[in-house]
Amino acid sequence: MKKSIRGHKISQRRSAPGAIHLGGIRRILGMVFLLLFTYGFLGWGPVSRTLASFLSRIQLGPVFLEIAEGGFGGRAFLVAILILGSTALFGRWYCAFLCPLGTVQQWVSPRRMVQGGRLFRNSPVDTWVRYGTVGLVAALLAGKSAAGWGIAPIGLNLLDPYGLWGRILRDLIFPLLVFLNWLLFQVGRVFELYVPLFSYNPDLPVFFATLLVGGSWIVLSRKSGRVYCGSLCPVGTFLGLCGRASLYRIQIEPKDCTRCGICVTVCPTGALRKGQSGGVLFDVDRCVLCMNCIEACPNGALRYGGVNREEKALSLTLHLRKDRQLDEKPAAPLHSRREFLGKLARLSSGLVAYFSLSALGGAITYGLAPAQFLLRKRGLGPSGKPNLPSTPPGSLGIDRFASLCISCHLCVSHCPTGVLSPSLVEYGMKGLFQPVMDYKRGFCEYECTRCGEVCPTGAILPLSVEAKKRVQIGRVKFEQERCVVITQGTICGACAEVCPTHAVGMVPYRNGLDIPATDNALCVGCGSCEHACPVPQKAIFVEGLAVHGTAEVRKPLHTLPREPVKKEFPF
Amino acid sequence: MDRREFLKKCVAYGTAAVGATLLRPVERILAAPLDAAPDLVAVMGGRPAELFDAGIAALGGMRAFVKSGQTVAIKPNISWSAPPERGATTNPELIRRIVEHCREAGAKRVYVFDNTISSWQTCYRETGAEAAAKAAGAHMAPAHSTGYYHKAVIPGSKVLREALVHELVLEADVLINVPILKHHSSTRMTAALKNLMGVVWDRQFYHYSGLSQCIAEFPLLRKPTLNVIDAYTVMTSGGPQGSSYRAALELRKMQILSADIVAADAAASRVLGHAPEDIQYIPLASDLRLGRKDLSTLKIQRITL
Numbered sequence: 001m002k003k004s005i006r007g008h009k010i011s012q013r014r015s016a017p018g019a020i021h022l023g024g025i026r027r028i029l030g031m032v033f034l035l036l037f038t039y040g041f042l043g044w045g046p047v048s049r050t051l052a053s054f055l056s057r058i059q060l061g062p063v064f065l066e067i068a069e070g071g072f073g074g075r076a077f078l079v080a081i082l083i084l085g086s087t088a089l090f091g092r093w094y095c096a097f098l099c100p101l102g103t104v105q106q107w108v109s110p111r112r113m114v115q116g117g118r119l120f121r122n123s124p125v126d127t128w129v130r131y132g133t134v135g136l137v138a139a140l141l142a143g144k145s146a147a148g149w150g151i152a153p154i155g156l157n158l159l160d161p162y163g164l165w166g167r168i169l170r171d172l173i174f175p176l177l178v179f180l181n182w183l184l185f186q187v188g189r190v191f192e193l194y195v196p197l198f199s200y201n202p203d204l205p206v207f208f209a210t211l212l213v214g215g216s217w218i219v220l221s222r223k224s225g226r227v228y229c230g231s232l233c234p235v236g237t238f239l240g241l242c243g244r245a246s247l248y249r250i251q252i253e254p255k256d257c258t259r260c261g262i263c264v265t266v267c268p269t270g271a272l273r274k275g276q277s278g279g280v281l282f283d284v285d286r287c288v289l290c291m292n293c294i295e296a297c298p299n300g301a302l303r304y305g306g307v308n309r310e311e312k313a314l315s316l317t318l319h320l321r322k323d324r325q326l327d328e329k330p331a332a333p334l335h336s337r338r339e340f341l342g343k344l345a346r347l348s349s350g351l352v353a354y355f356s357l358s359a360l361g362g363a364i365t366y367g368l369a370p371a372q373f374l375l376r377k378r379g380l381g382p383s384g385k386p387n388l389p390s391t392p393p394g395s396l397g398i399d400r401f402a403s404l405c406i407s408c409h410l411c412v413s414h415c416p417t418g419v420l421s422p423s424l425v426e427y428g429m430k431g432l433f434q435p436v437m438d439y440k441r442g443f444c445e446y447e448c449t450r451c452g453e454v455c456p457t458g459a460i461l462p463l464s465v466e467a468k469k470r471v472q473i474g475r476v477k478f479e480q481e482r483c484v485v486i487t488q489g490t491i492c493g494a495c496a497e498v499c500p501t502h503a504v505g506m507v508p509y510r511n512g513l514d515i516p517a518t519d520n521a522l523c524v525g526c527g528s529c530e531h532a533c534p535v536p537q538k539a540i541f542v543e544g545l546a547v548h549g550t551a552e553v554r555k556p557l558h559t560l561p562r563e564p565v566k567k568e569f570p571f
Numbered sequence: 572m573d574r575r576e577f578l579k580k581c582v583a584y585g586t587a588a589v590g591a592t593l594l595r596p597v598e599r600i601l602a603a604p605l606d607a608a609p610d611l612v613a614v615m616g617g618r619p620a621e622l623f624d625a626g627i628a629a630l631g632g633m634r635a636f637v638k639s640g641q642t643v644a645i646k647p648n649i650s651w652s653a654p655p656e657r658g659a660t661t662n663p664e665l666i667r668r669i670v671e672h673c674r675e676a677g678a679k680r681v682y683v684f685d686n687t688i689s690s691w692q693t694c695y696r697e698t699g700a701e702a703a704a705k706a707a708g709a710h711m712a713p714a715h716s717t718g719y720y721h722k723a724v725i726p727g728s729k730v731l732r733e734a735l736v737h738e739l740v741l742e743a744d745v746l747i748n749v750p751i752l753k754h755h756s757s758t759r760m761t762a763a764l765k766n767l768m769g770v771v772w773d774r775q776f777y778h779y780s781g782l783s784q785c786i787a788e789f790p791l792l793r794k795p796t797l798n799v800i801d802a803y804t805v806m807t808s809g810g811p812q813g814s815s816y817r818a819a820l821e822l823r824k825m826q827i828l829s830a831d832i833v834a835a836d837a838a839a840s841r842v843l844g845h846a847p848e849d850i851q852y853i854p855l856a857s858d859l860r861l862g863r864k865d866l867s868t869l870k871i872q873r874i875t876l
Binding site: 501 | 682715823
């Protein structure tokens with residue numbers, strides 16, 4: 001018998017002998033899924049890719065996006081039915097262990113939540129925020145599905161728990177692993193062992209941007225528990241709506257409850273709270289089935305199980321599910337009307353600012369002159385003129401990609417050359433963190449199709465190697481006057497050497513020198529030439545295409561005779 | 572045996588022993604015109620491993636290059652993610668045979684590595700180099716991160732003053748350069764000299780500062796102990812990658828072995844139908860006294876299997 005759980009002395013556990021320890025199961029499953037997730041994201045080889053694409057495809061954010069794009073009836077729809085259906089029966093089990101972000105928040109949460117110090121919680125603003133977020137996301141998804149809007153699901157892109165956790169893994173935790181790997185490498189060196197170093201090209205702006213977002217989220221949960229899960233997360237709120245009438249749930253036995261309120265202090269989402277007269281109110285919408293309350297209750301008054309007949313009747317009619325326990329009336333609203341309006345005003349001004357930034361970002365992406373000054377560094381093409389960013393092969397074009405990508409960075413993790421890297425402003429604010437082809441960091445490997453293989457939302461469609469070789473994501477441009485062949489008068493050909501399709505070849509120039517010549521019929525926009533070009537201001541570069549085109553594939557002359565062509569030494 | 576006799580014999584045997592050691596160089600000089608190892612061996616008409624067996628035997632066996640207990644670094648050209656049939660990368664059969672010879676000669680450790688252009692794990696795997704090297708007991712050393720490279724000053728250079736060089740090149744006792752011969756869009760040919768670009772980190776510096784000059788100057792830092800040019804499948808156009816429609820291959824079933832990197836490349840240029848002078852970096856390297864480009868002054872042994 002445990003003496004204390006999460007700092008609370010427990011006099012006596014009154015659960016039936018042999019009863020399943022639900023909290024323990026939740027911890028083990030959460031840990032297992034989190035470890036698998038981390039391996040899928042940060043591991044290498046086909047096993048990690050298969051694992052990652054499986055795990056990410058049972059996350060609801062990607063599932064909803066895939067349904068919005070591909071319609072009902074597909075595999076994603078089946079996953080949605082299974083998860084939502086089981087939630088309607090058993091409550092938000094998904095949040096208990098399937099959501100990696102939920103597991104981490106559960107760990108980070110304080111042992112005792114501070115009542116009153118919670119953001120949003122249990123106030124009318126909170127309800128506005130929660131349902132407003134879900135409504136916004138749902139409207140965007142529905143609009144995308146019905147009318148094919150090219151609008152990114154703004155809220156989902158930034159608020160989806162899976163995407164958020166993916167970014168934290170890739171952009172914050174991976175650099176940490178890189179450092180540990182480097183230490184291991186130094187130790188191995190002493191023993192003449194070659195420890196392979198991880199390929200990592202530091203991206204400080206993205207690191208700090210994720211640190212800001214991820215860090216504030218960690219501080220939030222460290223301070224106030226799973227406030228994100230209870231009050232912000234669109235997936236969680238939606239699951240809460242589904243599980244509102246769940247047949248299995250946390251229940252309080254009135255005759256065993258002493259109104260001590262310990263359960264309220266350990267509830268990380270605010271599903272349990274104190275009523276006016278000191279009793280306990282239970283909000284089933286917010287319960288993430290962490291089982292903290294069951295473990296903490298000194299009298300065993302809480303249990304997880306089927307609702308009794310009376311409750312069942314009520315749940316079937318979908319009457320007010322909340323606030324039924326102990327015949328308690330909810331506490332008076334914590335905020336005055338003035339305070340409420342103030343919060344609402346701040347919230348709406350935030351939204352206005354957000355959408356203005358989105359619009360500005362869009363303007364930058366499409367090269368509207370007044371917006372360009374913001375983007376000297378990353379958004380401008382090597383020509384000095386605005387250049388559309390290239391999106392990975394299989395994404396079909398910028399708008400489609402931006403409207404489907406949830407910014408989980410799974411493709412970034414598995415890109416072998418590092419060309420796929422998180423964007424900051426390339427797609428505008430609406431596409432914040434969505435991956436972009438950054439040819440300074442790498443080039444798109446001609447024979448590789450990994451990004452489409454792992455992408456869970458269908459933003460990057462899976463392609464066969466043969467199909468991928470026909471996709472033109474951008475077109476090559478050669479600025480002769482910057483080329484070293486002309487400026488230095490030496491041979492170079494770094495671009496032609498690496499071009500996989502001979503879209504860049506060398507033709508005679510003068511003084512026995514050769515100079516690049518381009519052929520955009522063959523160009524796939526892989527950026528090998530731009531990556532290899534030794535001139536600081538690239539003489540050859542890729543201009544992205546808003547909608548991907550088709551490249552011609554010509555068969556190589558790979559015919560080998562059986563016998564040597566010459567049978568004498570030429571010297 | 573009394574004491575006097577013992578001492579006499581000691582002196583006699585001692586003198587004989589010392590005399591014998593003194594005579595050895597003389598012996599070598601006397602024997603030289605008769606069976607000196609050739610400057611360059613060219614072999615034709617067999618599988619890559621058979622060609623190597625014959626070639627290295629003509630050079631006096633691997634023990635002439637690798638001593639017991641030494642570490643060996645082998646630098647093939649495995650820059651592209653391509654199967655051996657494409658003729659873009661060193662034949663894995665050859666890599667395997669070289670490693671086996673090194674192991675037989677008593678090498679303590681054998682490393683195979685290349686700073687690849689395509690992503691390194693794919694290259695190591697798809698070219699068959701990793702499987703071949705490991706099967707023969709070599710270590711596949713990584714070269715994809717700047718952590719493996721150290722700054723080295725290139726003595727006597729004009730352009731490539733210093734470079735970040737893979738630590739195996741700086742530390743290994745023996746360096747064996749195993750390029751594949753093929754057409755190259757930049758330099759017209761790539762073989763032994765150009766292959767050493769794959770042991771430095773910053774290749775863009777070469778392209779920016781004078782490609783041929785940098786290629787020619789690098790061996791001033793270290794000349795490979797042995798160069799083995801794989802000319803079994805030769806890409807005659809569309810190189811170095813050979814993935815485009817311009818790629819054309821010839822089956823030549825040849826191999827060129829030499830400790831002289833310039834001589835090896837000069838012979839290789841002939842295989843592609845060039846004169847050594849046509850390839851800019853060959854005369855440049857010859858001017859830097861890194862080797863002899865004039866094939867007529869060399870002792871060449873030609874073997875046809």
